[in-house]
Amino acid sequence: MLASFLLTAYLALGPVVSPPLPDEAAVAIRVAPTRVLLEERSGSHLTFDFAVQAGPDSLWLQKVEVSVYDKSGALVVRKFVDNNGFSPSVTSLSHRVFAPGKTALVFNPFHTFAPDIDVARLRYTFEFQKANQAEVTQTVEVKPERYQPKTALKIPLSGRLLIWDGHDENAHHRRLDFQHPVAQQFGIRSNFMRYAHDFVVVNEQGDKNTGTGKKNTDYFGFDQPVHAPAAGRVVAAYAQQPDNDNGQDFFNPREMVGKDPLLLYGNYLVIDHGNGEFSLLGHLRQNSLQVKPGDQVRADQLLAHVGSSGSSYFPHLHYELRTGKDLNVEGLPAYFRRFRLVRGSQSRPVAEGAIDSGDIVLQERK
Structure with a gap:
């Protein structure tokens, strides 16, 4: 249980600054881990993150959309979270505001798919806004790997x-x-x-x-x-x-x-x-x-x-x-x-x- 660890240590620590991006790059997004595994549990489950680093300007995340494609390349389903409405769904994301040069983690909001959805490839589109209202869009492609452990595991308690x-x-x-x-x-x-x-x-x-x-x-x-x-x-x-x-x-x-x-x-x-x-x-x-x-x-x-x-x-x-x-x-x-x-x-x-x-x-x- 990690909560007590984080609460005990937080106040004593200074800020952590990510390495700077080139000035011309408004945002960099990487998938973490780079090897995305698919867990089968009453459907398909994806457990990965997006490390989002802002460039020279602050960014406000407005929307994340995913398009899921099957093995043939056909679109299966499309979903999104955005800033529409009185209680916008985008507020459910782990981070929405990105300071210049800083990296923050966005937990994948589209992690569970029904058994009849063939999750061969996913395209995530991120839409940001700068302080001057300019829009920034970044697309990330993910190809998950169905993982089956080689070890025959048994629950270690009785x-x-x-x-x-x-x-x-x-x-x-x-x-x-x-x-x-x-x-x-x-x-x-x-x-x-x-x-x-x-x-x-x-x-x-x-x-x-x-x-x-x-x-x-x-x-x-x-x-x-x-x-x-x-x-x-x-x-x-x-x-x-x-x-x-x-x-x-x-x-x-x-x-x-x-x-x-x-x-x-x-x-x-x-x-x-x-x-x-x-x-x-x-x-x-x-x-x-x-x-x-x-x-x-x-x-x-x-x-x-x-x-x-x-x-x-x-x-x-x-x-x-x-x-x-x-x-x-x-x-x-x-x-x-x-x-x-x-x-x-x-x-x-x-x-x-x-x-x-x-x-x-x-x-x-x-």
Whole structure:
């Protein structure tokens, strides 16, 4: 959970200025990450950003339009957000005003498409206005890649689990603004948690804790075993961070993240599964790790226990599939195998599938 990290660090930091653009360039827009992945989850989901840098003049974003084309090049659908009406839809964007020479992140407003829409190519058109009312238009082409992990993943916790915060458009993992001054000062240059999940153990009523919820022991998930989502080799780990508990927060972002950026997750493990796919498991209980860097682990092996270390408000397991073990890597879509998806009083088996914020799943281990 990143919010406490950003709030703690923000006031102490100075401004971050992007490299200047050539004077003749009114605006530069780049897609981040450059490799755009398409996640299949009841349709097509796109989780990428636009880094927008103004030239010598301030810019006000007026409209973003997307045109979606299928494999044959035919137009499938066209959508837009603009400044029309008393509550214009353009105000829903993460940034609308761009100061001269500064870069800000615009989260992609067109991220979800129905199963019958063939998302082969997208054309995004941005319309800006300068202070003198002059208009500036920029077009960006995106060709997404359907991503299927090579690693056969299994949810690393057992029992009834709520995806407390996943990676939908409102999730804090998805909305990691790596152009934010705090992120820049701490060396964050990408969204490594772009497809992350926070797993929380709940009872049949959906409660995550008993009592007041102030103590870690109030939570059903505290100290629950964490298993390897797949076989691989441990390439990074930390186990000594105390768990936040009963109003005590032991997470010091400036001291800890400066020493090891992954201490954002408190106690953590990173497993290299091969083929450029790594699992990160975070907020583990202090001194609960059963493995160390260099160890080979098998799928389902006991690794650690759930804690509340690092940037964590309460006991839960943070999981993300990523492209490397370090800070500035990218997140990858994760598809888990052999679980049950709960829909109220009903549930159904899922051979393999993606899950996201608000989903409740059942994971058994034999």
